[in-house]
Amino acid sequence: MKNTKKGIVVTLLCISMLIQTGCWDQKIYERIGFILQIGLELDQDENLIYTISIPIVSPDVEAKVDVFSTPINTLREGREEVLHVSGKSVEGGKIQHLFFSKQLAQKETMNFFDVFLRSSENSLLPNVIVVDGSPQEMMELSSKFPSKPRPSYYVNTLLENARRNFYVPETRIYNFLSSVYSNTIDPITPLLRYNDHEIEVAGSALFKGDKMVGEITTTETGLLHALMGTDGRIRYKYYQQEKQRGIEVAKEGTIVLIKDIKRKLNIDIQDIPKIDIKLDLTASIDEYTDGYNLSDPEEKKRLEAAIAKSIEEDCLILLKYLQEVGSDPLGIGEMIRSKHNWYWNSVEWEEVYRKVDFGVDVKLKVEFFGAIY
Incomplete structure (x- = not known):
């Protein structure tokens, strides 16, 4: 009986030695x-x-x-x-x-x-x-x-x-x-x-x-993320100089925090593809210099339309620059290859990409513009 117990102990020790990690490869911090x-x-x-x-x-x-x-x-x-x-x-x-x-x-x-x-x-x-x-x-x-x-x-x-x-x-x-x-x-x-x-x-x-x-720039990177349909919070700076209520407003500024981005992209395959990007944005006013009376629904719509138009113009400038340098971070080439493979195989995409006709349509809704209004 004692020999049996000793045998079990020795066996367990041997197994323990086999499965326990050693220190031969230890690394001193x-x-x-x-x-x-x-x-x-x-x-x-x-x-x-x-x-x-x-x-x-x-x-x-x-x-x-x-x-x-x-x-x-x-x-x-x-x-x-x-x-x-x-x-x-x-x-x-x-x-x-x-x-x-x-x-x-x-x-x-x-x-x-x-x-x-x-x-x-x-x-x-x-x-x-x-x-x-x-x-x-x-x-x-x-x-x-x-x-x-x-x-x-x-x-x-x-x-x-x-x-x-x-x-x-x-x-x-x-x-x-x-x-x-x-x-x-x-x-x-x-x-x-x-x-x-x-x-x-x-x-x-x-x-x-x-x-x-x-x-x-950092601002253009935010717009690029919007064009890519990235879900997140993006700040956009809008500046405008115009006459309001007969008073010359000098470079008034509005900063909006875009909190929700919905993107739709339509590709029309022609000799030169036409790509329309629709952005439906929900935002809040982060900073505002008095120009519009935002408690007035009509003036609020005017500001929303003005900011949306500005975003459209900046996006088109950005897309044009991407085409000029030949960079396609939006993956337009991947969309063409996967959905219109016959066209992809029939053209030299690098050359065609520089000529793609982009359109951008932005709809902006400001859901919050401050507790004081």
């Missing part, structure tokens, strides 16, 4: 350098510069992050170069931002995603961002901002707030690549600028495939 940001750019001689930021966790060091830069040919080579000087085991599983300089983004981007697709260590969740300037300089400056948090957290906060108001898109590696590989929907990414004391959300970078071809 203080000895690891987690890459949080990667910057890629070209120097004056067209050499590729790789920059990374790693948070400092030592209580003996006042700096927030270490920033390392090196010329490279591939991303993996850059990681190896950093290992030679960082004194830590550099890990890439926590990368949050992948910065491209505007100069590099206008040349190529796809070659730099290969390491993310091949290595399970690297997540496909980092934000893809274009920097108007040098990512290296921005990362070095932001590491020393006295009144800002750690650079990665600082940029994350900027992006979260900007995305909430649809000033920029949310573009991760996985959806950037999905758009590029589709060949029918072009990606867009956030565009950042910086100076000696802060980083600024400047708008969005437009791509044709994997190359940047243009840029739009």
Whole structure:
């Protein structure tokens, strides 16, 4: 009986040893350098510069992050170069931002995603961002901002707030690549600028495939989201100068918060397709300088019609610009390919897209304009 019990105990211990995790591959936090940001750019001689930021966790060091830069040919080579000087085991599983300089983004981007697709260590969740300037300089400056948090957290906060108001898109590696590989929907990414004391959300970078071809402001990004039928809250600034009640109104302004967007899109296939986009918008007045008496239903309708007309005009200007640069973030090409494949196969879409006849019809309803009315 005793031998039987001993046998059971030994068996259980052996099983426990087999299933319990060991510490042969343990990683000591203080000895690891987690890459949080990667910057890629070209120097004056067209050499590729790789920059990374790693948070400092030592209580003996006042700096927030270490920033390392090196010329490279591939991303993996850059990681190896950093290992030679960082004194830590550099890990890439926590990368949050992948910065491209505007100069590099206008040349190529796809070659730099290969390491993310091949290595399970690297997540496909980092934000893809274009920097108007040098990512290296921005990362070095932001590491020393006295009144800002750690650079990665600082940029994350900027992006979260900007995305909430649809000033920029949310573009991760996985959806950037999905758009590029589709060949029918072009990606867009956030565009950042910086100076000696802060980083600024400047708008969005437009791509044709994997190359940047243009840029739009935060206001235009909001309109682009509306044209895409994105559900969310978008602010629109309306300005008008006219005579009201015999008084010259100097550049009066109204800011509306668009809270509900319903989009209908109609495609009429001809030699040159005609595409009509209808937007049914519900909004509230966010800020208003006295011009119309909004408690009067007729004057309220006049303001709604005026803002709707202004949105229509701005949308048409935006669509014309997208055609000029050849970027199709709305996925018009994908709609043509999927619904009118016979036409898609009969034309060179890139050429036809630049000639598409767009029409925009906007209906705006203001449901709330302030408690004082």
